[in-house]
Amino acid sequence: MKQVVVEVTNVVKQYQINQLAAAGIKNYVVGLLQGKNHTKTFNALDNVSFSARQGEAVGIIGKNGSGKSTLLSLIAGVEKPTSGLVEVKARVSPLLELGGGFHPELTGRENIVLNGVLMGIPKSKVNDRINEIIEYSELEEFIDEPIRIYSSGMLARLGFSIATQLDPELLIVDEVLAVGDQVFQKKCMSTMLNFKKNGVTILLVSHNVADIEKLCDRVIWIDNHKVRMAGDIKQVIRAYKNIDQ
Amino acid sequence: MYNLRQNIDILLVLVQKELKVKYKNSLIGFLWSILNPVVLSIIFYFAFKIIIRVQTNNYPLFLTAGLFLWQWFQVSLLNSLNSFIHNRSLVKKLAFNRYLLPMSIVVTEMIHLIASLPALFIMMVIFKVQFTANMLFLPIIIVESFILVFAISLMFSITNVLFRDLERIILLLLQVVFYATPIVYTANMIPEEYKIIMALNPFLPIFEFWRSLFLGLDVSLSILLHCLGSAVIFLLLAIMHYKKYIHLIAERL
Structure with missing residues (x-):
């Protein structure tokens, strides 16, 4: 058996939304003086467990707002669980949202360096690979333009190219590929299939069931902040589709 | 999970980003960072030397030296205040050490200060102030200022x-703080009964030491x-503040 790369154990994630603090210090102080409790607790994940071994591709499905993105944020180390344990034994290459990890005023080329370095890759290595990244993205024409002029498809291309051309260990892809064109989506799929063979672990959130069937070994269905079903792709997807309709 | 070398790489790239973003919008960005303290110096010179007639030698040099330093502090604090908010898309996606964002702002503004030091050296020549070996303390007081300003910027x-x-x-x-710190006036003008309260101001000794370098005065190691x-x-x-609250930053952005 290969090494476990991602281990999520009994994870609970609650968001405390203090309506007063969000409205600023002035309202917060006034609210404290009135002695009311304005904190609302919202459960984003409720006792979620799952694991992924090296070289496995795990699909994550579920309705919008079910907690998928929160789970990925916890695995990427961006947020911390309220209780439970998240263990990740690999460098994470996250593609969590369109244009995430980029600065709009910088050019595509500058954003490659920024994004790569923030992922923890030495600057010298990013610079060595920059031409491969640009070539893979097929954005040569626009690479020295600020990315605020990029379309959503171009942002997805740039993000995917950086994440994949810098030796990912754990690749997390959250729906961002849906905006790319057919040709690029195919290219992404074949790159990810290749990675799987080479021992890269992949977590893929997608509403495109065909993509999940093509790439993933297992699938997890998150519904209403809990793991509703996990395991064999065909079974889980059949159940998911039945509920959906 | 990030080691020292990765953190240094990140800091350098973030500082480069700050400089690029700043100068992409206007090539005279650097001039602005000099113009502001210079104009303030002229205003205070008229108010305090010509009108109120403060008795201080080399008052224009005194003012400009202090205002350059203040400019570093003020701009660092104000810009780092929004450093997480302006870099929301970075913080919400990647798990790098968050303190590097306000630190990159303070470093960027420190580069501006260092780049404008020649202006102060030229003024020293004009006012015929002797350069002494005390100038060797300049990097030390800059590092100490950096620690203080970074700490406050991080908390804010x-x-x-x-x-x-x-x-x-x-x-x-x-x-x-600007008026509670001897920037437009000298520390020895503070009345005796207020000196104890004023001594609590962490900026006071920094300005005292910093200016004595440029005015060619004796420096005190105890300061x-x-x-x-x-x-x-x-x-x-x-x-302490960072350890307690930093995990909330990504989710509150």
Whole structure:
């Protein structure tokens, strides 16, 4: 058996939304003086467990707002669980949202360096690979333009190219590929299939069931902040589709 | 999970980003960072030397030296206040050490200060102030200032994510600190009964030491130690604040 790369154990994630603090210090102080409790607790994940071994591709499905993105944020180390344990034994290459990890005023080329370095890759290595990244993205024409002029498809291309051309260990892809064109989506799929063979672990959130069937070994269905079903792709997807309709 | 080398790489790339973003919008960006303290110097010179007639030697040099340093502090504090908010897309996606964002702002503004030091050296020549070996303390006082300003910037930048209207309060506070610190007046003009309260101001010894370098005055090592002490205390407070609240930053953005 290969090494476990991602281990999520009994994870609970609650968001405390203090309506007063969000409205600023002035309202917060006034609210404290009135002695009311304005904190609302919202459960984003409720006792979620799952694991992924090296070289496995795990699909994550579920309705919008079910907690998928929160789970990925916890695995990427961006947020911390309220209780439970998240263990990740690999460098994470996250593609969590369109244009995430980029600065709009910088050019595509500058954003490659920024994004790569923030992922923890030495600057010298990013610079060595920059031409491969640009070539893979097929954005040569626009690479020295600020990315605020990029379309959503171009942002997805740039993000995917950086994440994949810098030796990912754990690749997390959250729906961002849906905006790319057919040709690029195919290219992404074949790159990810290749990675799987080479021992890269992949977590893929997608509403495109065909993509999940093509790439993933297992699938997890998150519904209403809990793991509703996990395991064999065909079974889980059949159940998911039945509920959906 | 990030080691020292990765953190240094990240800091350098973030500083480069700050400089690029700043100068992409206007090539005269650097001139602005000099123009502001210079214009203020002229205003205060008229107010305090010509009108109120403060008795101080080399008052224009005294003012400009202090205002250059203040410019570093003020711009660092105000810009780092929004450093998490302006870099939301970076913080929400990647798990790098968050303190590097306000640190990159303070470093960027420190580069501006260092780049404008020649202006102060030229003024020293004009006012016929002797360059002494004391100038060797310049890097030390800059490092001590850096620690203090970074510590305060870090605390404010975190708090500003939790309470979004902090900026108004900080703007007011900066006005208070500006006049509570001997920048337009000298420390020995402070009446005896206020000196104890004023001594609590961590900026006071920094300005005293900094200016004595440019005015060619004797320097006191005990002031240098005083600066270090208050910088370290603020740094410890900032680290405590950071450890307690930093995990909330990504989700509150």
